Amino acid sequence: MAVVANGATVRVDSISMNETTRRTAYRWMTLTRTFDETMVAMWKQGRGIGGTFSERGHEAVSVGAGLALGPDDVVAPMHRDLGTYLLRGMAPERIFGNLLGREMGVSAGRDSNLHGLGDLDLNIIGFISHIPQAIPTALGAAMAFRYRDESRVAMTFVGDGGSCSGAFHESLNMAALYNAPFVLIIENNQYAYSTPLSQQMKVADIAGRLPGYGLSAVTVDGNDVEAVYDAAAKAVERARSGGGPSVIEARTMRMLGHAIHDGAEYVPEALLTEWQKRDPVLTFRARLIESGVPEADLAALDEQAAVEIAEAVRVAEAAPMPDPASVGQRVYA
Amino acid sequence: MAVVANGATVRVDSISMNETTRRTAYRWMTLTRTFDETMVAMWKQGRGIGGTFSERGHEAVSVGAGLALGPDDVVAPMHRDLGTYLLRGMAPERIFGNLLGREMGVSAGRDSNLHGLGDLDLNIIGFISHIPQAIPTALGAAMAFRYRDESRVAMTFVGDGGSCSGAFHESLNMAALYNAPFVLIIENNQYAYSTPLSQQMKVADIAGRLPGYGLSAVTVDGNDVEAVYDAAAKAVERARSGGGPSVIEARTMRMLGHAIHDGAEYVPEALLTEWQKRDPVLTFRARLIESGVPEADLAALDEQAAVEIAEAVRVAEAAPMPDPASVGQRVYA
Amino acid sequence: MSDNFGFANTVDRASDDRTLTYLEAITEALFVEMDRDENVLVMGEDVGGEFGGAFKATKGLAAKFGDRRVINTPIAELSFTGMANGMALMGLRPVVEMQFADFISSAFDSIVQFAATSHYRGIGKVPWVIRAPSDGGIRSGPFHSQNPEAWFVHTPGLKVVAPSTPADAKGLLAAAIRDDNPVIYFEAKPLYRSIKGLVPGGGYVSEIGKAAIRRPGSDVTVIAYGTQVHTTLEAAHLVADDGIDVEVLDLRTLKPLDTSAILETATKTGKVIIVHAANRMVGVGAEVAALIAEEAFESLDAPIVRIGGLDTPVPFSPPLEDAYRPTAAKIEAAIRKLADY
């Protein structure tokens, strides 16, 4: 597997997906894509409440990285990591319930859209809007594992935008200093809202800066689920075996607007056309077929996803809103 | 002049001090040292109010960097950059007045010790305690110069400790992005209060990380005033001519405690003994004599410093405290 | 809402008054002030280019004034606000947009430690404005609905304004930009497109530190600001039929408070309710209540009532958010109770 470390392409030992894992990856990617498309359609139809974020184009990152974790590992995904939530076992109807402010939603109507999807029973730390708070939080989880000598790893995600913020630096410095079992995935999707990379940083090689902290840092093709998985699995293994923290910069593209209301007119058409050819779900699907997986198997997974998501929407839409009298509950533990 | 850029020693065009500048540098260094020794003695005698910070060991940094600026340039020194304040024309009695809470002190009794020594007429932005606030502030000054197309440069300072904080990263990223006429001096004195470098970062080469931002970054001997001046003068020239921001990591040693009350028992004796041999004032004095400057000239400067500082203390100690009725004044412009 | 929110009572209508939305009034203030003073610039996330900000308040500015004066920043609130501090010390007048008021906490040190203290400490003047799109009720959840003004009203050295009308949206923004101190300008997102009003053309300023009576009345006073001025006017309207005559005072500026206007209305009616969407506990309403309880005690005919957000994060789900926020119905009930006291 070719990865780019500190600016130069190097070869590293590959942790390749086996046949089962590849099928599993496809299952979660198609489920994620289906969820996302359904959600976007619902919001366009006025069936949503508030805003929401599409993760279209990020499926290889959220699924590839998420699959690299063991069940006891903790993950703190961000607003475009729907795939990670799903593959960790968060039921789609609970997420739709959250989007629709339902009592049965993950946050019981307290938090909105893809924020607040936290469930420690699933070892998921929910997202907080303030960027990039997830980094120090997940690092703290890693520090807890180190403190208790547990063989667990904490992973989190940040955008290109979030990488410009102070906690990114503070936390990566401490992650290296404390040799924490910590993995950070930088989801470099070339935009922070309307702001392109060129208006965020002078040198657009984020991972390239990080070896200077004493961290392992690589750049991978964020549209290739196998590449992301490979890098993430190695990083997780390194962290678990005491080798310390790693950062993986996954280069990808945000294929829709920042949030549901955003038409993203500021993104050059050509850029989208080019990246559309590299669609992570479609390219992976084609690769699987090429490698001998029967298309019917994949179609069955697509069909299953459609059924699951339709049912999840039905359940969530039918579910009751929280009782207004409960508004003051849950503030304190 | 040999500087270490990005880990490797490289030769760069030297901007050497001429004879006059060297004598000027010595004048400010001996004045700074005298001020500092007098202050420390006063506080030990119980003639101080509140705490204060010694800059012993940092004279080459504050003087070397400060001398590289032109009169219209702006500087935001930190708590150990007494030399910079002095050479920009801040009268010693005004600084003692500040230390002693006097009305005639720089902040008119509002701010304490070496904080709040601001005087925009001298193009000095006063220090704020919250580390490293000086960095974005000075960067803002640089941005103002760029905005108005002025040929001015803004310089500021940060410690090894402050380099671990978020604003360091945010600001350097933006400095590079906006190509600001900005110079940052990292005063790496190996400790942040009681915390040695090894407990602050895994890789103790701060400057080494910065070229990845698109910044020029070098490391110099912070006890060699000529080396600091050379690097700073080149950085200022680069900034002034549109070449963008630079960072200079000056390696030095804090020779006394963090603040006046701190005995610094946590610093290994051997480290201090070794650095004592490299005392920036004494080594520079010896070098000047070796290069043919008559010792009598230097002794005259020492003597002049002693007289000036004694007079400054006298004036400040005799000066009245602020009127308590004025406490609510100056909150708003 | 009657009579242009009382605006017609206090300002001469210039011949070029136009009816603008609250949001249009904000944008107009930016155009006018940038035109008037080359030192005024706009910065923040996504404010530049064609895009013009998450709420489009800065749309068109880059086209007219160029990228030099309309600066897109990375996500780095602490340091771009810190940069504004340095720019302001050098004589510029940056208008910093927080994408949402909620993210102002990320810039906290640069505001409450540096900007707020710098003049007092002799560092220099820091004439910036932070525009903070605040308030909820629009189903935006705990991180896009906050009203964090109390933190800043508590902090010495800042000024804080919170317009409730298009005229003030323009006038207070212009005043904030011309003020030599750091001013936080809380603009109410729910009002952006929901209200329109007459706005004077040209360089128009609403004085900082002056409250305004939006509805004169004699029985009960309700003191509010921002969106809640409108909720209150609605409640006042609902009780008017029953002969309860409510005076509505719009604070407009939260720091410095217009203490004489507050004490005057409290003395007049003797019954006071204070309403804001921010958390009631140690909110601005507490200060107003305490002020009245100390300085107008003898005139009081009833307990001082506060209606505010609950002591919870702002919940997302509609029934929860409605339970959380002041509503016209809640204000109405409080007015009736107090009128009967």
Add this chain to the structure above:
Amino acid sequence: MSDNFGFANTVDRASDDRTLTYLEAITEALFVEMDRDENVLVMGEDVGGEFGGAFKATKGLAAKFGDRRVINTPIAELSFTGMANGMALMGLRPVVEMQFADFISSAFDSIVQFAATSHYRGIGKVPWVIRAPSDGGIRSGPFHSQNPEAWFVHTPGLKVVAPSTPADAKGLLAAAIRDDNPVIYFEAKPLYRSIKGLVPGGGYVSEIGKAAIRRPGSDVTVIAYGTQVHTTLEAAHLVADDGIDVEVLDLRTLKPLDTSAILETATKTGKVIIVHAANRMVGVGAEVAALIAEEAFESLDAPIVRIGGLDTPVPFSPPLEDAYRPTAAKIEAAIRKLADY
């Protein structure tokens, strides 16, 4: 100060009570709680090793519990507090030291956005404690003298305590550590070595949310916390000779407030003064005054008076700082005036 600050009135003296300074009581709580629960750890700048923190509150902990449980951090308040959030979610109980309370603003997002909201949003419990050495009067200037509690009392989801006695310094720190929520513990620097008092040995807890009468009285109530409890007791002593009988209520916990204790004393005396060193404007005193003005209105015999820090940064110079802060003389004057009302 009489009777061990009223402590003897409320707690049984165990046989191993000792007289400790306020600072020793803090350190003792850390020793006891770390001993009791392996999940308790200490982190912050300079807290580790031989050094034991800027004020030596953590001295000896590293020697006893090792570097693993006493962690020196770089200067990165935002992220080391954020790290504490993550640790706490995983079941640890980090006790984070801010070197001075003034620097808590650097960690603001991690506190008011993440920790404060996480349980409500279903993320999980965040059982940390932030120890914040606060208060001035000791010539430390604007950045080492702050009392920033109001920001946090306003913020939903936090708890805030502020002990005034050695017994509470220990008992409230222990309670904060055992609490399942984020608790900010404001310790008063001026009290560190200036007061001593009996402190129960072993695992002793002062209940969070309970105020204490430090001096019963019938004429005027003064409500205070932290250092100002002592300034108030001094003032009460000064007026006692003139037959003015002052009741002194020590809040101890600022969030949640002990509203019944506040209303009880207000109802009893009908005359209330609230004192704190933090800026008066939108301070905790404003909340207490507003609470009384709403809920004990009928019992009031006089205006509610607040004495607080002025609306300026904390000035350094002694005459300025004395003018800025509440002093016994200022409190005394207010008591006399109110007694005569």
